[in-house]
Amino acid sequence: MRKILAMAVxxxxxxxxxxxxxxxxxxxxxxxxxxxxxxxxxxxxxSYQHDQGRxxxxxxxxxxxxxxxxxxxxxxxxxxxxIEQLARAGNKxxxxxxxxxxxxxxxxxxxxxxxxxxxxxxxxxxxxxxTYAAKFYEGRYVIGxxxxxxxxxxxxxxxxxxxxxxxxxxxxxxxxxxxxVNPDMKIKIVWVNSWFDPAKEADAAKALIDQGADVIxxxxxxxAAMQAAEGRDVFxxxxxxxMIKFGPDSQLTAxxxxxxxxxxxxxxxxxxxxxxxxxxxxxxxxxxxVMAPYTNMPDEVKKMAEETQAAITSGALHPFKGxxxxxxGTLAVKxxxxxxxxxxxxMNWYVKGIDDExxxx
Amino acid sequence: MLDAAIxxxxxxxxxxxxxxxxxxxLGELVAERAGTLxxxxxxxxxxxxxxxxxxxxxxxxxxxxxxxxxxxxxxLSLVFAGLAIGLATNQVASGLATTILGxxxxxxxxxxxxxxxxxxxxxxxxxxxxxLPIVGRALFGQDAFVYASIFLLVAVAYVLARTRIxxxxxxxxxxxxxxxxxxxxxRRIRTLAVMFGGACAGxxxxxxxxxxxxFWASDMTAGRGWIALALVVFSAWRPxxxxxxxxxxxxxxxxxxxxxxxxxxxxxxxxxxxxxxATIIALVVISALKHGQGAPASLGVPFVPDR
Numbered sequence: 001m002r003k004i005l006a007m008a009v010x011x012x013x014x015x016x017x018x019x020x021x022x023x024x025x026x027x028x029x030x031x032x033x034x035x036x037x038x039x040x041x042x043x044x045x046x047s048y049q050h051d052q053g054r055x056x057x058x059x060x061x062x063x064x065x066x067x068x069x070x071x072x073x074x075x076x077x078x079x080x081x082x083i084e085q086l087a088r089a090g091n092k093x094x095x096x097x098x099x100x101x102x103x104x105x106x107x108x109x110x111x112x113x114x115x116x117x118x119x120x121x122x123x124x125x126x127x128x129x130x131t132y133a134a135k136f137y138e139g140r141y142v143i144g145x146x147x148x149x150x151x152x153x154x155x156x157x158x159x160x161x162x163x164x165x166x167x168x169x170x171x172x173x174x175x176x177x178x179x180x181v182n183p184d185m186k187i188k189i190v191w192v193n194s195w196f197d198p199a200k201e202a203d204a205a206k207a208l209i210d211q212g213a214d215v216i217x218x219x220x221x222x223x224a225a226m227q228a229a230e231g232r233d234v235f236x237x238x239x240x241x242x243m244i245k246f247g248p249d250s251q252l253t254a255x256x257x258x259x260x261x262x263x264x265x266x267x268x269x270x271x272x273x274x275x276x277x278x279x280x281x282x283x284x285x286x287x288x289x290v291m292a293p294y295t296n297m298p299d300e301v302k303k304m305a306e307e308t309q310a311a312i313t314s315g316a317l318h319p320f321k322g323x324x325x326x327x328x329g330t331l332a333v334k335x336x337x338x339x340x341x342x343x344x345x346x347m348n349w350y351v352k353g354i355d356d357e358x359x360x361x
Numbered sequence: 362m363l364d365a366a367i368x369x370x371x372x373x374x375x376x377x378x379x380x381x382x383x384x385x386x387l388g389e390l391v392a393e394r395a396g397t398l399x400x401x402x403x404x405x406x407x408x409x410x411x412x413x414x415x416x417x418x419x420x421x422x423x424x425x426x427x428x429x430x431x432x433x434x435x436x437l438s439l440v441f442a443g444l445a446i447g448l449a450t451n452q453v454a455s456g457l458a459t460t461i462l463g464x465x466x467x468x469x470x471x472x473x474x475x476x477x478x479x480x481x482x483x484x485x486x487x488x489x490x491x492x493l494p495i496v497g498r499a500l501f502g503q504d505a506f507v508y509a510s511i512f513l514l515v516a517v518a519y520v521l522a523r524t525r526i527x528x529x530x531x532x533x534x535x536x537x538x539x540x541x542x543x544x545x546x547x548r549r550i551r552t553l554a555v556m557f558g559g560a561c562a563g564x565x566x567x568x569x570x571x572x573x574x575x576f577w578a579s580d581m582t583a584g585r586g587w588i589a590l591a592l593v594v595f596s597a598w599r600p601x602x603x604x605x606x607x608x609x610x611x612x613x614x615x616x617x618x619x620x621x622x623x624x625x626x627x628x629x630x631x632x633x634x635x636x637x638x639a640t641i642i643a644l645v646v647i648s649a650l651k652h653g654q655g656a657p658a659s660l661g662v663p664f665v666p667d668r
Contacts, residue, residue, distance in 0.1 A: 042471065189624070191630075197583040198576075210371070210619070213622075222574075222578055231481065241476075246478055355624050359629040359630060
């Protein structure tokens with residue numbers, strides 16, 4: 001009896017999976033696209049912004065696309081199961097939006113050569129796997145300059161998630177920006193080893209403030225740190241989303257991720273049949289890295305920030321332009337040269353002036 | 362680098378961090394002492410956080426929000442009790458289902474409130490006392506949740522150890538057949554204990570969404586319900602050790618952030634694991650020294666009368 005039941009369930013499941021895939025001719029009209037998020041769409045940060053991008057795709061293409069998403073997917077083996085299911089369910093375009101989804105995405109992509117995959121912030125590609133990321137370090141250079149102008153204690157507090165190149169390069173960019181204004185700026189870094197844990201992010205912010213930091217920057221996903229900064233009357237920078245509501249008197253600006261232009265472009269490519277495996281790294285120039293309004297600062301600081309932003313957008317200024325020295329004093333980038341993208345994407349060292357060590361180094 | 366102001370701030374943060382865990386684990390301790398293992402703590406907590414936030418946001422009353430959070434925790438605990446006690450289903454499976462249900466429900470309840478925030482629950486201020494160096498803010502500058510958690514702890518410890526109700530509750534947890542034979546309503550007592558656990562978990566959730574980080578975000582409990590469950594086991598089901606465990610965990614998790622801020626070069630991955638390590642080691646040592654009282658003998662065993 002149990003066996004028969006199991007078979008029946010299996011059969012039903014099989015039919016359910018086969019269902020959407022059968023009428024290929026009809027399906028060709030409507031593109032099924034799926035997004036995989038590492039956090040909840042309600043994080044008001046990283047995953048929230050990706051979901052805004054998904055909604056923009058729906059709005060842009062209307063009936064021609066059908067989108068789904070899976071939130072709270074743990075990085076690692078569980079992700080492979082989720083991505084596999086999405087591929088089997090007939091999705092032809094799948095965005096996996098966290099660094100830790102890299103290997104699972106590649107594995108599933110190998111088994112589904114007819115599905116297009118897009119992996120955010122990774123560096124491994126395949127024939128049907130593209131990678132994309134945004135040059136958030138451009139925004140971090142700007143906030144570094146602002147921090148140096150606004151801080152009274154000369155100390156930045158930085159809440160970091162995981163010691164991966166994207167986060168390390170963000171810390172360096174902020175510090176280089178700060179040093180361009182005040183060579184003696186200090187930075188205190190706290191790793192919470194999580195992308196999303198509001199209470200811990202708030203604890204980290206409070207710890208940094210207690211230790212004398214009066215400008216808080218974060219590379220985690222919730223507005224908890226902004227809220228903590230507001231409660232303690234220090235300045236802070238929003239992350240991923242404009243968090244001004246959480247820090248009306250604290251937020252100086254926020255580095256906002258706008259994935260909509262990229263998602264629309266890639267969805268269009270699949271619809272037009274022009275999709276190829278690419279590596280896209282958009283920045284301020286491409287509208288992917290957007291600065292929230294500059295608030296709570298004097299006009300002269302605002303002017304400086306706007307000028308820097310314009311210079312980065314036009315290409316006149318590159319945050320990782322030499323000379324740049326590593327912590328131990330060795331020259332990392334020569335005068336007049338710019339650190340190549342590849343080196344930024346694999347960065348695992350701090351610049352001179354950061355009085356700490358990259359964890360696990 | 363260490364002055365009185367920093368030590369005072371650290372102590373105040375430690376108390377706040379420990380309170381969420383203490384509230385949630387205290388309720389679970391009572392449920393388990395009565396013989397029911399409810400793995401739904403995380404689910405009841407997050408539903409409490411969501412309902413508490415939504416109610417407080419809508420009504421403008423933190424007290425109303427807190428009560429609603431407790432009620433939500435109780436409601437979800439009744440779902441669990443209906444399955445695990447009423448229908449005598451497997452408690453582990455029912456508890457896990459409760460957590461999964463709670464996480465989903467909470468996301469749904471709070472979905473319209475993402476990106477909003479509340480004024481944090483007010484903190485006590487007693488002129489003179491709150492300004493005391495080092496311990497002032499930790500002892501006399503906290504929100505109502507902190508004082509409630511201490512009051513509840515004392516009450517639970519007293520009731521369990523010194524009153525007839527506590528004796529009956531423990532008897533049900535140790536040997537439900539004997540308690541039943543003596544005429545005690547085993548299932549009713551267990552249900553009440555589970556409901557108390559639900560109320561405490563809801564209160565813990567409200568502490569997060571109304572006082573600690575007063576906004577709503579899905580999954581904002583971030584696994585604290587599971588830590589609360591573990592604390593109950595490592596405390597060997599004793600309220601005072603539970604207090605020690607929760608405060609130790611809170612202390613190490615705050616201190617490691619400060620150690621990082623000082624830039625001592627200790628790998629942050631190790632520091633992040635430290636609260637778990639320290640709490641496990643400390644509580645294992647305590648229970649080994651006391652050559653332990655084990656788990657309640659009927660813990661996790663479904664009770665079906667007349668069998």
